[in-house]
Amino acid sequence: MQLDQIRQIAVIGLGRMGHGIAQAFAMGGYPVRGFDESDDARASLHQRIRGNLEDFARNDILDTAEIDVVLDRIAVADTEAQAAASADFVVEAVAEQLTVKQELFARIEDAVSDETIIASNSSTFTISESSVNMRRPARAVVTHWFNPPHIVPAVEVVPGPDTTEEITETTVALHRKIGKLAVRVNVEIPGFLVNRVQIAMIREVWDLYERGIASREDIDAAIRGSLGFRLAACGPLAICDFGGVDIWATVYQGLAPELRRDTEVPKAIQNLVDDGRCGTRTGSGIHDYDAQNLDDVTSRRDETFLKLAKLLYGTQ
Ligand SMILES: NC(=O)c1ccc[n+]([C@@H]2O[C@H](COP(=O)([O-])OP(=O)(O)OC[C@H]3O[C@@H](n4cnc5c(N)ncnc54)[C@H](O)[C@@H]3O)[C@@H](O)[C@H]2O)c1
The missing domain is CATH 3.30.160 (Double Stranded RNA Binding Domain)
Incomplete structure (x- = not known):
């Protein structure tokens, strides 16, 4: 499947992630057909996306006259098969349960053409796991968006060992075409790329919070006004170059042994959950x-x- 052969998108699961993904494809000019097993999610889809589009218009990202044009590109199907039937690219954003995704992928494969790309927005399951019941896992790939998906630029594209190069390249190109910052992760590993970094950071943040090293407000302000500020404009590897890689190596050596390294959820956080x-x-x-x-x-x-x-x- 080449980029110019993609004409119709299907989104299965229209919750927090799916509705924003549908919006992003519609804003990128693609007709989208969505399906969700919940009547409420189907019935409220246009209203939820309209609210998002009005925010875009208020911030001069979208012309108000375009709101209805974008909404008209989005249709809600009565069944999963109907949503997928004529799609060239199907993305699922249903519940994060492996068996649900595995069964869904097998059903979608039966509903679409042999060429259709089938993508999963799973945060944790690799495409090798989700596509285990597929006849042709070569056309399956992870596209991992970030919440809120219609706003956050990056999408991680993560092929499995069976995914063809063409499917990966077309998927990256498709997301770039609709304005997303599509990045390719070469090897599927748990957490892909971004969530591994995020968990490494939150482990230390939770530890500082639990130990009362600073107030919750000051922890958030400190990270927002320093790392957050810099990272919005400059990636962490580029930041190393600006700081001096030799200096970073010395600081790493001194500080790394001081950091939290266990795999327990800190008590202060577990107590909140409980x-x-x-x-x-x-x-x-x-x-x-x-x-x-x-x-x-x-x-x-x-x-x-x-x-x-x-x-x-x-x-x-
Ligand atoms: N929330 C996040 O920050 C985030 C970020 C990246 C990826 N993800 C992943 O995206 C997926 C969806 O997460 P979410 O936060 O949008 O969840 P959500 O609960 O808001 O939405 C899931 C939707 O899927 C529907 N659904 C469940 N099973 C279905 C099925 N078999 N067929 C059709 N519809 C079905 C539900 O009715 C619901 O509307 C998960 O795999 C999650 O791990 C979530």
Whole structure:
């Protein structure tokens, strides 16, 4: 499958990730057909995407007149097979359960043409695991987006050992064409690339928080105003060059033995989970949220993301 043969996209699973992925493809000019097993998710798809598009328009990323044009490119199918039937590229963003994904991949393969690319947005399962029931795993690949997917630029494209070079290249090209920062991960390993780095960082952050080394507000402010600020503009390897690789090597040698290295979830975090304080979803986590303030913090976060995306990446 070559890039110019891709005309129709299908998105299976229209939750937090799937609805934004559908939006991104529609904004990139592709007709999209979506399916979700939940009636609510299907019924609310256009309204949720309209809300996102209005945020884009408020931030001058999209012309208001384009909102309906983008929405018109998105259709909701009544069945999974109907969504996939004429698609050249199918991406799933259903629940993160391996058997669900494995069964879905086998069913999708029966519903599409031999050429159709089938992608998984799994955060943890490799394509070798998800495609185990497929007849032709050569056309399967991971495309790992980041929440909120319609705003965060990067998408990790992770082929398995069976994925053909053509499928990987076309998948990278497709995501670049719709304005995403598609990066290729050459070897499938647990956590791919970004989540490994993210977990390495959060282990140390959680440790500092548990030990009371600084307040939760000061930890967040310190990282946002230093590493976060720099990383938005300059990758970590490039930052090493600016700082001096020799200096980094010396600091690494002195500091690495001081850092947390075990694999236990820190008690302060486990206690929150045990108390049902799981974050914005449950109304409390490391911070407390009421309904009004949750809307405010989410809007403020998305406004800031959109400003950054516009500043650094132009569109999405
Ligand atoms: N949330 C994140 O930050 C994030 C980031 C990257 C990747 N992911 C991955 O994306 C996928 C979806 O995550 P999410 O956060 O959007 O979850 P979500 O719960 O918000 O959405 C999942 C949607 O899939 C639907 N669904 C479940 N099983 C289905 C099936 N068999 N057929 C059709 N629809 C089905 C559900 O009804 C729901 O609407 C997961 O694999 C997750 O690991 C999530």
